[in-house]
Amino acid sequence: MPTDTLTGSCPECETDLTTPPMVQGETLSCPECMLTLRVDDVRGGELSLQMVEVQLRDWGQ
Numbered sequence: 001m002p003t004d005t006l007t008g009s010c011p012e013c014e015t016d017l018t019t020p021p022m023v024q025g026e027t028l029s030c031p032e033c034m035l036t037l038r039v040d041d042v043r044g045g046e047l048s049l050q051m052v053e054v055q056l057r058d059w060g061q
């Protein structure tokens, strides 16, 4: 079966996600909770996603 899309689920809100082919380390935003997710692993057309903690860095400049 060709894998034109990948599937995964958001670790935060458990929304099922379908994405174009991605590679490890890429990031996407969950359309449901708007969280930034990073592709931790791709295996058999399934994405393993991790939350990315976005820290607002204010260096005072």
Ligand SMILES: [Zn+2]
Binding pocket: 010, 011, 012, 013, 014, 015, 030, 031, 032, 033, 034, 035
């Ligand atoms: Zn989500």
